[in-house]
Amino acid sequence: MKKKTQAVALLSLIPMAAAAQRYNIVYIMTDDHTAQMMSCYDKSHISTPNLDRIARDGIRFVNSYVANSLSGPSRACMLTGKHSHNNGFTNNEHGIFDGSQQTMPKLLQKAGYETALIGKWHLISQPTGFDYWNIIPGQGDYYNPDFITMKNETVREKGYITNIITDKSINWLEKQRDKSKPFALFIHHKACHRCWLPELKYLREYEDKTFKVPDTFYDDYKGRAAAAAQEMSIASSHDMDIVYDDKIYTPGAATRLTNSYLNMIGRMDSRDRADYDCFYDSITADFKQRNLSGRELAEFKYQRFMRDYAKVTKSLDDNVGRVLDELKRLNLLDSTLVVYTSDQGFYMGEHGWFDKRFMYEESLNTPLVMRLPAGFKGRGEIKEMVQNIDYAPTFLELAGAPIPADMDGVSLLPLLKGQHPKNWRKSIYYHFYEYPAEHSVKRHYGVRTDRWKLIHFYNDIDEWELFDLKNDPHELNNIYGQPGTEKITKELRKELRRLQAQYRDPIESQLK
Incomplete structure (x- = not known):
């Protein structure tokens, strides 16, 4: 009888244990915020103490990349876990995001999560897969911005956009969510997008x-x-x-x-x-x-x-701190994965530029820091190569939901647990499509390994570039076709074709 009572008691604990593993997700994404302007990556420009809190209490990825360095396409990659050619949203100039397709938020809903999106959407179609959303139209405005409600009403709010997005997010956490469910809250800021209007x-x-x-x-x-x-x-x-x-x-x-x-x-x-x-x-x-x-x-x-960008970032950092403080006040930090990233990197004068788009390091690389729930062992610097197509499978595995086989990304959960799998990816694939368009960056695709980068510019141009990132980290010396590069070029071309086959991108064969 005693053994039976003990067994019943243990069985009664199973749902509670399972529920304890239903971690919440707070995903904070900015626009055009680059690692050079986060002091946990680079202390030479500005201080970002609240962003640094996330890295200090968790993990900081130092080889984090995007699949397409452009706002809308990057967001589509994050939502679907797929490269641009597979999710259908390749550029901002043409097309509309197909909201009827499989997305990570929809799969989280099926897994019993409540989902919310507040802030920048930038995918033309209305959001799907969210129980609650309140978005800015297009790029939005820094001052007294408009928001579109779920009733498709456009409402002008008074104040500074970064503060308002955070106010709405905190209000949802406090008053609007179903507290009986785990949740995934997506906080998407306009900052630090052009033209950098300060609070x-x-x-x-x-x-x-x-x-x-x-x-x-x-x-x-x-x-x-x-x-x-x-x-x-x-x-x-x-x-x-x-x-x-x-x-x-x-x-x-x-x-x-x-x-x-x-x-x-x-x-x-x-x-x-x-x-x-x-x-x-x-x-x-x-x-x-x-x-x-x-x-x-x-x-x-x-x-x-630089000064105006830094001012916009200062307000952003303040508001990240507000979210962290609110999660702590609500006793949610230990049960929540907090992710901070940007939709891509940005040029802060490197090569004489602003903006993004190129596969060169400053825009290919994106900041990624995470504060982990209690029990996760990952800490400090993560050197494995990751991409924004990995966020969707990561969130799904964290939620205990199956990861669809057609997703291109891989779950980062092993890295969050402090593991370093020997079979982790050794290269990443990139493809940029938006040309002709604003800023006139040619279409291109390429492969990056730990040391090498091979890029092919195509469409109205046929140019290859090869960089030795160890000896030429600023990518100034294109050594493609130079004597002595034949072997590495052949290896990279082979790896490029392998990745294109893996991700079902036929572009190189179409250009022959």
Whole structure:
């Protein structure tokens, strides 16, 4: 009788034990936030203490990459666990995300999770697979932004967008979710997207800081035809607009993007606008007096870009801290996986650029830090190569849900548990499609290993690039076709074909 009672008691604990393993997920994703601007990766620019909290209390991936360095496609890769050609959303310029397809949030719902998305969607179609959503239209606005509700109503909110997205997320955690279910909350920020409009209380931050000009700022793109053809140069008056990007405006100014700039800041009320104008008018007056040109002008634009980007990031870091504090207050930290990442990396003056798109390191690489639930042993730096197609299978395995065989990504759960599988991937595949389009980056695909990178630019161009990342980490010296590279080129071409076959991308055979 005693043994039977003990058995019944043990059986009664099984559902509780199982429930204890239904970990919550808080996925915080920003737009265009690069690892160079997170102090847990690079201390030379700014301090991000709250983002660093996630890394300090968990894990920091140092070889984290995207499959397509562009906002919408990157989001589609995350949602589906598939490369762009398999999820159907290859670029922002054409097409619409097919919301009827299998996605990770839908599979989490089937597994008993409540799902919510707040902030930037940027996939044209309305969200599917979420029990609750409240999104910004398109790129959204930093000041007094519009939000689209589940009733398809557009509502203008007063305030700064990063704060509002966090307010809505915290409100959902506190008051709107079903507390009997595990949850997956996706917090998608507009920050740090162009054109870097700061929260008004931080207008004057970083104005006393001079950012070091990158060593590659004056890259001449020798031997790299596609790099030379881009239109994302800080120095170029066409690419980085002095009004839109640098806020150097006087009445009557007429640049390519002046009207867009005036529409954005025109959303402020008169009091906020007066504070804004007071600050940037003084910078404009100083700029006019200096009459800069050439390298002096390029470096002035670089400093303005860096300072405003840093200000936007400061508000973002504040709000990440608010979410962490709220999870702690609700006693959810030990049962929640907190993920912070961006939809891709970004150029902070490297090669003289802003923006992303290329398979070069600064935009291929994306920050990825995770605070792990109690019991997970992963800590510190993770060196294994991971991609954003891995998030979906990771969340599904964490939820105890099956991972569909047609997903291209692999679960990162072994790494979160402190394991280092010997059969982990040794290379990653990349494919960028959006050309012709804004910034004029040619279509290309390629393979990256721990040391080597092989890229093929195609469509209106047929150029190959090969880089030795050990001896040329800034990717300045294209050694494709040079004597002595025949063996490694052959090996990389073979690996490229293997990955294209694995991921069912027929592009190289179609180009022959």
